[in-house]
Amino acid sequence: MESEDEEDDTVLPDLPNAEDTDDVRMRLAPNPNGPWHIGHARMPAVIGTYAEEYDGEFIVRFDDTDPETKRPLLWAYDEILDEVEYLGFEPAEVYKASDRLETYYDHARDLIEKGGAYTCSCSGETFSELKNDAEPCPHRDKDPETTLSEFEAMVDGEYESGEKVLRVKTDIEHKNPALRDWVAFRIIDTPHPREAADQYRCWPMLDFQSGVDDHLTGVTHIIRGIDLQDSAKRQQFVYDYFDWEYPEVVHWGHVQVDEYDVKMSTSTIRELIEAGELDGWDDPRAPTIPSVRRRGIRGEALVDAMVQLGTSTSNVDLAMSSVYANNRELIDDGADRYFFVREPHEDFTVTGNAPDAAHPPVHPDHEERGTRDIDPGSRVRIEEADVPEDGERIWLKGFGCFRRDGTKLDYAGDDITAVREEGVDVIHWVPADSATLTQMRKKEGDVVGYAEPGFREAEPDEMVQFERVGFARVDRQEADDETVVYFAHK
RNA sequence: GCUCCGUUGGUGUAGCCCGGCCAAUCAUUCGGGCCUUUCGAGCCUGUGACCUGGGUUCAAAUCCCAGACGGAGCACCA
Numbered sequence: 001m002e003s004e005d006e007e008d009d010t011v012l013p014d015l016p017n018a019e020d021t022d023d024v025r026m027r028l029a030p031n032p033n034g035p036w037h038i039g040h041a042r043m044p045a046v047i048g049t050y051a052e053e054y055d056g057e058f059i060v061r062f063d064d065t066d067p068e069t070k071r072p073l074l075w076a077y078d079e080i081l082d083e084v085e086y087l088g089f090e091p092a093e094v095y096k097a098s099d100r101l102e103t104y105y106d107h108a109r110d111l112i113e114k115g116g117a118y119t120c121s122c123s124g125e126t127f128s129e130l131k132n133d134a135e136p137c138p139h140r141d142k143d144p145e146t147t148l149s150e151f152e153a154m155v156d157g158e159y160e161s162g163e164k165v166l167r168v169k170t171d172i173e174h175k176n177p178a179l180r181d182w183v184a185f186r187i188i189d190t191p192h193p194r195e196a197a198d199q200y201r202c203w204p205m206l207d208f209q210s211g212v213d214d215h216l217t218g219v220t221h222i223i224r225g226i227d228l229q230d231s232a233k234r235q236q237f238v239y240d241y242f243d244w245e246y247p248e249v250v251h252w253g254h255v256q257v258d259e260y261d262v263k264m265s266t267s268t269i270r271e272l273i274e275a276g277e278l279d280g281w282d283d284p285r286a287p288t289i290p291s292v293r294r295r296g297i298r299g300e301a302l303v304d305a306m307v308q309l310g311t312s313t314s315n316v317d318l319a320m321s322s323v324y325a326n327n328r329e330l331i332d333d334g335a336d337r338y339f340f341v342r343e344p345h346e347d348f349t350v351t352g353n354a355p356d357a358a359h360p361p362v363h364p365d366h367e368e369r370g371t372r373d374i375d376p377g378s379r380v381r382i383e384e385a386d387v388p389e390d391g392e393r394i395w396l397k398g399f400g401c402f403r404r405d406g407t408k409l410d411y412a413g414d415d416i417t418a419v420r421e422e423g424v425d426v427i428h429w430v431p432a433d434s435a436t437l438t439q440m441r442k443k444e445g446d447v448v449g450y451a452e453p454g455f456r457e458a459e460p461d462e463m464v465q466f467e468r469v470g471f472a473r474v475d476r477q478e479a480d481d482e483t484v485v486y487f488a489h490k
Numbered sequence: 491g492c493u494c495c496g497u498u499g500g501u502g503u504a505g506c507c508c509g510g511c512c513a514a515u516c517a518u519u520c521g522g523g524c525c526u527u528u529c530g531a532g533c534c535u536g537u538g539a540c541c542u543g544g545g546u547u548c549a550a551a552u553c554c555c556a557g558a559c560g561g562a563g564c565a566c567c568a
Binding site for chain 2: 033063180253335397466
């Protein structure tokens with residue numbers, strides 16, 4: 001019944017020219033200026049999946065070449081590697097661009113000697129005007145020796161920020177103004193936060209650094225966003241000078257994620273955290289990887305949803321519901337059931353010949369896991385929305401049928417036909433005396449309520465299902481008899 | 491202003507290169523039903539899309555032209 005060819009259950013399009021390469025090798029090139037938001041998961045998800053599919057590999061390269069405007073956070077390097085692992089992938093190698101300045105300098109020197117670059121002291125504004133008119137600037141015809149000595153001066157820190165740049169000589173009359181003589185190196189006065197790199201002041205721009213590294217690290221396929229759609233064309237000039245072959249490139253559009261009120265941007269999230277509006281990167285309201293992880297969403301669920309978005313150049317929206325659908329399938333079988341009453345109505349007194357205890361199953365599909373044993377005591381709590389009209393019946397799940405009589409619930413038997421044929425609703429409940437205070441943190445705001453007594457024994461990190469409420473991850477058992485959980489999804 | 495790119499149901503996607511088997515695939519969402527002492531799952535079932543206008547052709551989602559709409563770049567950010 002399997003197709004004879006291959007297990008071709010992938011939804012990703014074939015990589016271009018992947019048959020011609022012995023080993024597909026890709027790269028993940030994050031900027032370590034913060035933990036990842038959900039959209040960032042797309043790159044490792046798709047690259048990792050391709051690597052598996054083609055029996056290739058990928059490397060992680062931190063493109064941390066701007067110590068000022070995209071200043072790296074030192075702890076974000078390991079954080080990001082940890083997130084890659086959470087998503088289920090393992091890089092073959094890890095590089096940091098800030099460790100490789102000497103390599104970039106060496107290539108810049110080569111490029112200068114080949115006549116492919118020149119130092120320029122035009123202001124950005126001046127150059128921009130010239131460039132838009134397809135006019136060369138006065139520095140363009142400088143001889144390589146002069147350029148080389150000025151570049152060495154840049155490296156040696158003899159210029160201030162803004163005073164001098166190194167430009168790649170492309171085609172000043174190229175019909176696309178974005179490709180004309182772009183900047184390869186500039187001076188940044190702010191020291192890099194990494195000790196290993198804090199003495200450098202002359203930094204390569206992304207197009208130079210990334211172009212050189214892709215070649216040197218043997219990258220065969222690049223996937224990147226449409227915001228970088230001109231990068232390959234820019235870098236091609238450098239590749240031509242060095243007589244290198246450019247990797248295959250796939251561009252894709254931006255991802256948006258629905259369901260969140262917070263804008264999905266590292267800098268915005270960081271500002272909200274600093275302003276105290278979010279508790280941290282893993283606040284349930286934050287559209288970040290640490291957040292969904294804390295809620296108990298498996299990396300695999302996120303990866304599958306991302307892979308299904310494909311690699312189209314249009315912008316796409318990721319529906320969190322599809323992540324939830326994936327996750328539900330992964331966790332449902334292992335999630336023990338509990339009752340959790342949110343913001344309860346005032347207690348009802350139990351009257352009549354009710355049983356001594358209720359015995360709902362730990363998991364309805366797994367009888368072998370046994371039952372929970374809940375002593376209802378003399379009073380029970382139910383949710384406000386579940387309170388029946390006076391005189392009407394309700395079925396307390398695992399316990400029995402009850403008829404409301406004012407502030408009392410009077411036992412009305414255990415004949416299930418009341419539910420099956422007479423339309424009595426089945427609801428969850430907790431004993432008022434022994435229920436355990438539980439705080440549920442969720443995207444829409446925190447909810448306080450009471451869980452059944454046995455929930456106090458649930459282990460941190462365990463995934464549970466609160467019946468009729470949804471899945472949640474047990475975060476911690478506080479000393480003051482309160483349990484904190486993070487809501488995952490219905 | 492210059493230069494790229496895109497437009498298939500609510501969402502995402504397949505098909506488009508090499509026109510016919512496409513009254514258009516798959517997933518999710520949504521509606522209805524069955525089952526069920528929750529939710530979920532499972533089973534059955536339904537709604538729902540080729541941006542517009544021309545052209546080529548026996549035949550166009552697929553090719554051509556024009557337009558609309560959307561996105562991106564033209565940074566000493568990545």
